[in-house]
Amino acid sequence: MATRKRRTAPSVDPLLASREMILVAGSGGVGKTTVAAALGLAAVQRQASRVLVLTVDPARRLATALGLEAFGNTPVRIDDQALADAGLDVRGELYVAMLDTKAGWDELIRRHAPDAATRDAVLANPLYQNITSRFVHSHDYLAMEQLHDLHATGEYDLVIVDTPPSRNALTILDAPGRMADFFGSRLLRWLTVPYRSRLFTFASKPFYKIADTILGSRFLQDIADFFVLFQAMEKGFVKRAKEVEALLVDPRTAFVVVSTLEAAPAHEAKFLAESLRERKMPIGAIIANRVLPDHLADVAASRAAEVLAERTGSGGDGALAVAVAAELGADDEVVDAVLHRMAERFDEVAMVAARERQRRSELASLATTTVDVPWLRGDIHDLSGLGVLARHLRGLPNAAESS
Amino acid sequence: MTALLDLELLFVTGKGGVGKTTVAAAIAEVAARRGQRVLVCEMDAKGALATAFEVATLEFEPTEVEPGLHAMSMNTEDALQEYLRLFIKIPFLGRIGPLASTLDFVADAAPGVKEILAIGKLAWEVKERHYDLVVVDAEASGHVVSQIGAPKVIADLVQVGVVKDQTQWMLDILEDPRRTGVAVVTTSEEMPVTESIELLERLTTETGTFPAAVIANRVLPEIFDDAERDVADRMSGAVDLLVDEVGPGVAAVVEAARIIESRREIGESHLARLATAIEGLDLSGATRGRAALDLPILSIPEMFSRAHGRRVVSLVADVLDRTLDAGSRDGSTV
Helix, strand or coil, X not given: CCCCCCCCCCCCHHHHHHCCEEEEECCCCCCHHHHHHHHXXXXXXXXXXXXXXXXXXXXXXXXXHCCCCCCCCCCEECCHHHHHHCCCCCCCEEEEEECCXXXXXXXXXXXXXXCHHHHHHHHHCHHXXXXXXXXXHHHHHHHHHHHHHHHHCCCCCEEEEECCCCCCCHHHHHHHHHHHHHHHCHHHHHHHCCHHHHHHCCCCHHHHHHHHHHHCHHHHHHHHHHHHHHHCCHHHHHHHHXXXXXXXXXXXXXXXEEEECCHHHHHHHHHHHHHHHHCCCCEEEEEEEEECCHHHHCHHHHHXXXXXXXXXXXXXXXXXXXXXHHHHCCCHHHHHHHHHHHHHHHXXXXXXXXXXXXXXHHXXXXXXXXXXXXXXXXXXXXXXXXXXXXXHHCCCCCCCCXX | CHHHHHCCEEEEEECCCCCHHHHHHHHHHHHHHCCCCEEEEECCCCCHHHHHCCCCCCCCCCEEEECCEEEEECCHHHHHHHHHHHHHCCCCHHHHHHHHHHHHHHHHHCCCHHHHHHHHHHHHHHHCCCCXXXXXXXXXXXXXXXXXXXXXXXXXXXXXXXXXXXXXXXXXXHCCCCCEEEEEEEECCHHHHHHHHHHHHHHHHHCCXXXXXXXXXXXXXXXXXXXXXXXXXXXXXXXXXXXXXXXXXXXXXHHHHHHHHHHHHHHHHHHHHHHHHHHCCCCHHHHCCCCCCCCCEEEEECXXXXXXXXXXXXXXXXXXHHHHHHCHHHHCCC
């Protein structure tokens, strides 16, 4: 298919070369995890550097394709031989790790606990697991935490984080701030005053009575016990949350916003990109994923569909179908039906393509770089598929393309 | 579908972006068209339900968006206020403002408290029979299990108190498959189908609430029969001839058909995977009082014209309405 030549194809190469931390964000189902992995691959193809992709719960087939049946918080290197077998030449080292919320929390507790007794008490608290998996959007915060940690080890030139799918894209940006707020909150102070004085503190009495009636004092006490322990770690937690927050606006950090051009994901991507701009957080690139070919929306194509519809089906003379059938060695009537159906259905596809083109230009206005990834046949589930995606992200031509 | 509308409380969930809000709105609309008094509630306050009905905003206090169809947006603080008024008989409502926000913060931290306030509000509407059907545009599949499972978590964690006493009547409603069900919405793509399978498994093992339907949204219609498909696959071999005869734009027409057809084929394989997984589910607990629970995959075709808003809700409602008339046998085939 002949495509119009661009002067320079948009590419993620400059971004990958200039940043140390990249956060890949976007709504669920847009191919975020795959794009994050492909960005990592693109980086090691071009640079002789150590690159880590931190992912959340990847599609199992992708994990398998990466040679990672089981992997956790500890980075695992993608085997060079596996890459070579998939026809991928790399200059650097590619590592992958998966975000494990539970293990991440345990690690935080171990680090911030002032002593072994506190540490063990927290880890053994029955509410601990339940609470950590729920409050202050801990997934979002932990992704940030781990990014900070992994970057701080100095072992990697580039860390790419596949952010958790958020209900609201902004929660991830606000997560570190909320973590710091939580420790300064009235709630925590109230919960952690000794039980008896809490009961008799005039100010908190009505509240306590209500809370006690609703939740039962035993349950409140369980929560309080937990937070008393937790408060011992306040200093470490708050300091860390502030560092993590600073990381988000660091010039070495960039966001990559991934979206398909369907209405809902594109809407969310636009909202996210605008919010990033407001917060002065740098948008490195917008990746428009699964883009339909441009020429589907061309006038010439819809004109051709009209002509084709006229010359086939009940209104046509059948001559075109006969000629095509001879070329293909197929039945005249079947060919006629196929051509007619193709012409009829074209409008639907063209309508989708036109709408998507419109959304793409809206998105593109929000970032300096927008890279299109065409709709590829099927989901990506092996290294060579990832290689094809990486080439698209780098703006390189893909010779053997099925789409 | 008939069975869906016979429920009193229906949670509609699915992976983000699959059209869960549209489907929830459409189910509510079908029920309202049939003369039921319906409440539809958005849980995540993102405003998608307001868009679906083309209203500016939705509040905790329901708005009648169509005759018999009431829509609201869940808000934990309002739910708490109502809860205090109804159950604790707090007389000084004006003064609980700061108290409410503090308790809201407790709810944020304590497991299940926030969820149970929301679920409790919905179950309350069911218990009091204010509506024939309450449709919940629930949290995305990742969160919905903890939402629906909240009363159970609370019942296990809290030893005494009003909340403890209250969980039982909620569980009575939530765990009765004749009254409460979950509709899992998916598209025919890999990740949504994978998440749907995981969700169906978690629902049946971790909560006492059962799936009532699986709804495949945006399914591409079949364009060709087998003989035609074979010819269509080979049509690129005649593109030069077609270009001479019809014009240069025809290449895009052939390509479009190929893209849409291969998208459809891939989608079909994912739905087949879903159907296989459903067969393997242990739904024996949901068969209380019935011979067997069939979990149909209802299919909603891609609406090429529109993706969002009032128009598409109405189109989807038309499809669901017809599926219901055709009976569940028809609805069970994809």
